[in-house]
Amino acid sequence: MTYLDLVEESKEEMIGTLAEIIRMKSVLDDPVQSPDGDVYPFGKGVHNVYKRTLEIGEHFGFDTTNIDNYGGHIEFTGEDAKETFAILGHLDVVPEGDNWEHDPYGGEIVDNWMYGRGTTDDKGPVIACLYAMKAIKEAGIVPKKNIRLILGLDEETGWKGMDYYLSKAKAPDFGITPDGDFPAINGEKGIVYFSLARKLSENKSGEGLELTSIKAGNAPNMVPDYARAVVKCEDRGTYESIKELGSLFRKENEYKINFKGIGKSLEITTHGVSAHGAHPELGLNAISIMMEFLGKLNFAFEETNDFISFYNKKIGYEIDGQSLGIKLYDEVSGPLTVNVGMMEMNSEAVQIVVNARYPVSFTDDDIYAGLNTLLEKEKIGLIKEKSQEPIYKDPDDPMIKTLMEVYQHHTGDMDSKPLVIGGGTYARATKNIVAFGGAFPGDEDRMHQKNERINLDKLVLMTKIYADAIYKLTCI
Template sequence: MNLEQKVEEMRDEIIGSTQEIIRLKSVKDSPKDEMPFGQDIHECFMHALNLSEKVGFKTKNIDNYGGHAEFGDGEEVVGVLVHLDVVPEGDNWTYPPYGGEIHDGKIYGRGTIDDKGPAVSALYAMKAIKESGLKLNKKIRIIFGLDEESGWDSLKYYLTKENAPDVAFTPDADFPAIHGEKGILIFDITKRFKKNYKDNGIKVLKIKGGNRPNMVPDYCEAHLISDSSIKEKLEAYKENNKIKLEIEEKEDTIIIKSYGVSAHGSLPEKGENAVSQLILFLNSLNLAEGDASDFIKLYSEKIGMEYYGESIGCGFKDDPSGNLIFNAGVIDLDEKGVKLTVNIRYPVTYTHTEVIEGMEKELKDTGFDIVVLENMDPIYLPKEHEVIQKLMKVYREFTGDDSEPITIGGGTYARSMENAVAFGPLFPGQPELAHQKDEYIEIEDLIKITKIYANALYELAK
């Protein structure tokens, strides 16, 4: 019996297991009682280990920081790197974000495509190989990470206790095989406010919006003080710019609410940045002079609605990976100061130092500082690399697509070790739904990627 037939036999199990794990909210939270990433993620991790044992694999829990399930013999290990944590769900879902509901042949929910659906797919791909009786020369191991969306402490800790696989792929990006990932730089643009308002213009008390640096913010609000109504200006601006703004005028303050569209931080053009929308509107008003209005002007001139960082001095690009990607993800401004958290994906032939130096040149003498929070260097494997060649062979045979390997702006677990790449689950031309409302996976795609992963794992482990 071939692997495709085995997967078809498990179709109902795969669908049901995906629904079950989607129903477990697993957003990172504060540590609690030996649960380093919070109780919700811990419960999802326990569920994954229990499911792995149920389908016939040996499991190992590494101090609740992560773990793995494996089978097979041999000294070498073929790894599948998955993560069980998800980004916050955001608002305005058509179906419950943790319902795992099926509508029109799709399973809806946070994590269906990033990365719980593919994790379940990889687990059942392993099961298909195990039950087929095919001879392997290597172990196959699925590694469960628990905070891929923020910090990677889980996998870092795991790799202090366990050796990295000899080769690996992560089902957490796109098809075909991905031979390069841009560098990821996360930083704050900050300033402590000292300058008092100088005139009777509109005063900005507060701006707050965004959930994570690697998400396009879908909501932001500003609190203002104004001597007169600004409702007419808002309505005119909203109409001219085709954006969603709402106003709530109270006796002592005016609240402006900006609604955008969430998207993955590596693909800001797929979303609508609620922070940028709001700040550009504020910049059109008669603001009182001061530090807050200086920031709003700076943001409007140096960031605006740009995706590639041109005006702030980091509009770099190269042939292998294209443009630098700039996402203003979270803002927190009050009368004491401002902190804008930005996520940048920079081309594979550049360094984070070059990116920072470019921005610092543009921000010179403005009083704004760049505080680096995290950097992940780019990864790049030649197309001729053995892992790339084997994965491409399986992909081309299964799909008939002769596309070449690609590079991406997303950051995956592939950059945590040598000889690892991202491989699926999104097929060329499909919409990018990770980190967006109404995230879903097509049931037929879930089954299809399980078949591809089964064949790919066998190709790497035989």
């Protein structure tokens, strides 16, 4: 049997393996120590799914390496051990959020779809690549180069694990990361994370309400689907007038906004639509809904009113950064995008965390120059969090051309071209890596959203594509 036949034959086993991995929640958590003294730097949940994946690799007859529980790999040793082709995937997931129709950690199958956090980002593609390696091995093929499946454990939250892994293990010579789109990704926009913050005074500057807290968002690289604010109300009349204003706001905009009395305070909750931070146009930002509504109220603290006004005038629902002074564009990769992913406010300060993706011909200095010009006029501080430079390969690069040919052979899609994306993948982690799948053109995008799911026929198809790509890049 050919390796492609073996992929088809292993379909039910692969589906079962993926369901098992999905049922293991692997959101970043605090470090823990095992009874044996081992430290799990990303929490027990992440470690459990990592350990199980290594065990599966060993069961398939591959060599495995664990580097201090920060990450590791499953390796199919080739005839020439001097050169290594790597597949860089990750087993951690973003928080599940709310309002799922199916258990986010159930691996339930409904109408040929498997539901669960990580089915597409990135557990599904990782398992597909592992079974692609298994099929090549069971077909009796010995690759000329090493094939190494590298397992990242905190891709969604900072890459400390991958950085640590690459500081201890020899970097691969070339490879792919199955954490993007088909047909192939030849470039990724630059990424910056920054915060805008302001201290708040304890002295009232006039009559009005008191905004005691705001909490919103789960991660800076997600469009937040909820925001909660607490407003102190002195009397029932104020309480009712805010609710009436909210009812009108709801009717005018068709936004979801709810109110709940808590003693002398009113809890306000807004609901948006979550999306990946690289695609804010696919979501609806609950923070922006909240700030628009709060802008209709009068607060007793001048700093509170000023920050709300700043947000609504300079950010609002814009995703191109124009009012922030950071609108950028190039022909190769398109426009800059902005996502306000998190917000927190208490009696002492207010802070928003912003994630911007900028075109490949610019640098983060261009972002900060624009922001500094704007903030000179505002009493708001800029905190630079982290950044990742853009990457770009010519569409005629030999590896890109091979990946395109494999994709075209299996799909018949001759129209789709290599892409430059706003997402940040492990292609940035080391040299000569490109993102390749697992989302197909036209697929719905539920990564980082509720009801994330993968079509099981597409799971098999991507496994065949990965098997063919691995074969052509390592065995010929």
